[in-house]
Amino acid sequence: MDEITDAPQLGDALPLVASDPRWLPIALADLDAVHADHLHCERKAAQSALSLIRSYPERTDLVTAMARLAHDETRHVVQVSQLMTRRGQPASYDFGDDYAAALRDLIRKQEPERLLDRLLVFATIEGRSAERLGLLAGALEDPKSRELYASLATAEVRHRDIFLSLARDASPATWRERAAELAAREAEVLATRAISARIH
Amino acid sequence: MDEITDAPQLGDALPLVASDPRWLPIALADLDAVHADHLHCERKAAQSALSLIRSYPERTDLVTAMARLAHDETRHVVQVSQLMTRRGQPASYDFGDDYAAALRDLIRKQEPERLLDRLLVFATIEGRSAERLGLLAGALEDPKSRELYASLATAEVRHRDIFLSLARDASPATWRERAAELAAREAEVLATRAISARIH
Numbered sequence: 292m293d294e295i296t297d298a299p300q301l302g303d304a305l306p307l308v309a310s311d312p313r314w315l316p317i318a319l320a321d322l323d324a325v326h327a328d329h330l331h332c333e334r335k336a337a338q339s340a341l342s343l344i345r346s347y348p349e350r351t352d353l354v355t356a357m358a359r360l361a362h363d364e365t366r367h368v369v370q371v372s373q374l375m376t377r378r379g380q381p382a383s384y385d386f387g388d389d390y391a392a393a394l395r396d397l398i399r400k401q402e403p404e405r406l407l408d409r410l411l412v413f414a415t416i417e418g419r420s421a422e423r424l425g426l427l428a429g430a431l432e433d434p435k436s437r438e439l440y441a442s443l444a445t446a447e448v449r450h451r452d453i454f455l456s457l458a459r460d461a462s463p464a465t466w467r468e469r470a471a472e473l474a475a476r477e478a479e480v481l482a483t484r485a486i487s488a489r490i491h
Numbered sequence: 492m493d494e495i496t497d498a499p500q501l502g503d504a505l506p507l508v509a510s511d512p513r514w515l516p517i518a519l520a521d522l523d524a525v526h527a528d529h530l531h532c533e534r535k536a537a538q539s540a541l542s543l544i545r546s547y548p549e550r551t552d553l554v555t556a557m558a559r560l561a562h563d564e565t566r567h568v569v570q571v572s573q574l575m576t577r578r579g580q581p582a583s584y585d586f587g588d589d590y591a592a593a594l595r596d597l598i599r600k601q602e603p604e605r606l607l608d609r610l611l612v613f614a615t616i617e618g619r620s621a622e623r624l625g626l627l628a629g630a631l632e633d634p635k636s637r638e639l640y641a642s643l644a645t646a647e648v649r650h651r652d653i654f655l656s657l658a659r660d661a662s663p664a665t666w667r668e669r670a671a672e673l674a675a676r677e678a679e680v681l682a683t684r685a686i687s688a689r690i691h
Contacts, residue, residue, distance in 0.1 A: 368558035
């Protein structure tokens with residue numbers, strides 16, 4: 292993953308704990324559920340990026356970065372949907388994501404804290420997704436799925452770093468401290484949730 | 492526009508009236524406002540496509556088509572944002588779109604009519620966008636802008652046809668009649684609105 296080498300200082304600012312080792316076997320035991328959830332994760336990632344354009348249109352760098360990121364995520368929706376078609380698996384409804392909801396609850400309401408927190412929460416979700424897609428990539432039996440998941444994991448690391456770099460630009464003095472804080476809170480959120488065959 | 496030749500029967504099902512001839516000079520007189528509005532139109536088109544994936548995940552053809560369409564629209568957001576940067580123009584807030592809201596009010600609440608109407612309303616918005624982006628393409632002085640707008644107009648014709656073909660697949664017996672009805676209602680919506688320097 293070249294991105295890590297390119298920007299070591301960025302990823303280091305968001306030290307996420309390793310996933311519980313029980314997650315991977317649970318996920319592998321119900322790949323249909325994982326893919327169905329994953330399709331919606333990619334869709335929601337695109338929607339989150341577009342929602343930032345709506346909120347901060349005057350920030351030209353953010354608008355361009357988020358449009359590009361949404362462009363990536365929509366390609367991932369196509370790719371996951373094609374994978375599911377190959378497996379003869381229909382998609383299913385999205386019944387919400389209490390992991391993301393718990394993180395969104397940590398977003399402060401007032402600007403400029405609100406922008407910083409939104410960027411860092413999205414960075415956190417991308418970072419966690421990257422870790423888990425990478426775990427799947429290392430364990431899946433089907434070579435095409437493995438290759439797809441490895442490429443998606445790399446993309447999510449890049450996305451995490453885009454969010455972190457926008458966070459750094461938005462709040463140069465406070466972003467590192469808040470990133471570390473949110474990484475610790477994310478560990479608490481994970482610890483209180485049941486482990487299931489979903490990306491988060 | 493090859494798409495028209497490829498699928499003449501589809502576009503014919505949605506006979507939109509020509510725009511009021513006063514629109515183009517008003518739009519050309521305030522291109523900053525047009526571009527600022529256009530950026531949000533492209534963003535909302537991507538969001539609408541993603542919202543259909545959320546609502547109808549079990550329709551594999553729709554999921555793949557909408558993910559691809561959102562992928563296109565997010566590229567358009569990048570392109571319009573780059574055009575605005577070239578012009579030294581910041582983006583502005585989106586204060587809503589009463590044209591799209593008036594069309595969305597025509598969407599019936601119960602399935603299967605709801606799906607048909609959502610597809611046809613999105614087809615209508617794409618068709619109207621295609622017409623107006625084409626008018627701009629024919630009148631803009633800057634060659635790069637002209638080229639961009641011509642390519643966007645072509646893309647919106649293709650998108651209109653994607654929505655129409657999904658509508659046809661969803662309700663083979665009734666889609667044509669409803670498309671004609673919505674085209675007529677759209678003409679009424681346009682007639683009651685002030686003409687302004689916006690895409691719709």
